[in-house]
Amino acid sequence: MRVVGVVGGVAVLLVVLWDAFETIVLPRRVRRRVRLTRSFYRLTWIPWRALGRRLRPGNFRQNLLSVYGPLSLLFLLATWALLLIVAFALIQWGGGDELNVPAGVHGFAADLYYSGTTIFTVGLGDVAPRSTAARILTVLEGGTGLGFLALILGYLPLLAQAFSRREANISLLDARAGSPPSAVELLKRHSGPDAYDALERLLAEWERWSADLLETQISFPALMYYRSQHDNQSWISALTTILDTCALIMAGVDHAPTRAARLTFAIARHASVDLCNVFRRPPALPAADRLPPSAVAQLREVLAGVGLRLRDGPEIEQKLHRLRRMYEPYLGALAEFLLMPLPSWLPDERAADNWERMQ
Secondary structure, three states: OHHHHHHHHHHHHHHHHHHHHHHHHOOOOOOOOOOHHHHHHHHHHHHHHHHHHHOOOOHHHHHHHHHHHHHHHHHHHHHHHHHHHHHHHHHHHHOOOOEEOOOOOOOHHHHHHHHHHHHOOOOOOOOEEOOHHHHHHHHHHHHHHHHHHHHHHHHHHHHHHHHHHHHHHHHHHHHHHOOOOOHHHHHHOOOOOOHHHHHHHHHHHHHHHHHHHHHHHHHOHHHHHOOOOOOOOOHHHHHHHHHHHHHHHHHHEOOOOHHHHHHHHHHHHHHHHHHHHHOOOOOOOOOOOOOOHHHHHHHHHHHHHOOOOEOOOHHHHHHHHHHHHOOHHHHHHHHHHHOOOOOOOOOOOOOOOHHHHOO
């Protein structure tokens, strides 16, 4: 049993340290199916999402879902710390309990207590190692605790900065595409004199935003659970709106920056596919068609009313449909999994922008 304790402790230690390295340090997507962090989020998010589904849409439901991202991260860090304590306690116990302990304290409980005080560098001194091997293990555990703490202190500010960068552009989209955003509203607000240059600059900004989104959310997957400040905004709805806009321009909107739209569409579509693959979700089209044929006619009318023309012909609609099929299944799968609804193509004329509602 002592040998099993050492082997088990070493195995748990290596699994936790490697999982923390992949989650915090490694700046790329991990393709391995079995991972501690993935299992943790699967075991916690699925029941949390099920609870959210049972609640009626509203502030309480959104608040519950918004809490999950930060709370899950704290619980993940606590899980890592607890497993490290157990791992070193198993190794210490398997080594023969080479500890000086006070009267009344004995067995694995003493090893567990000593491991906890060592990894958090408390060093109370009431339990002390009495052999060379136990002293070496104590030093290793103390160093691991300090390194683990340093990783956390470096990780949390990076996560906060990535979240702030992501949300800044989403907030700016409020006045540019409405709340919730839509592709038609974005094009409406970028029509008229000098519209071409303004729209080209906006698409260039969102090209960089999409690239940053891809990099940061693959490096920090927990960030995908973090929700925006307002219930009618999300990173999924922003990404979808930009892809919808680019698809419309590429399909055939006259006097629109086609090259900028192609470049932005490429990186935004790349982000949608890769982020869907992070969760290993199969592509799935939304249950209801976001742009049925009747809505296409209405879309043409709205754009024509502000001087923008979507060219006629079945080839235009076929091209638009083909472009939509390149990203909608991936964003639909993400939206269903994270309970973040996809935006509509046409704006709700009754809805005011978030900045107009603030008093």
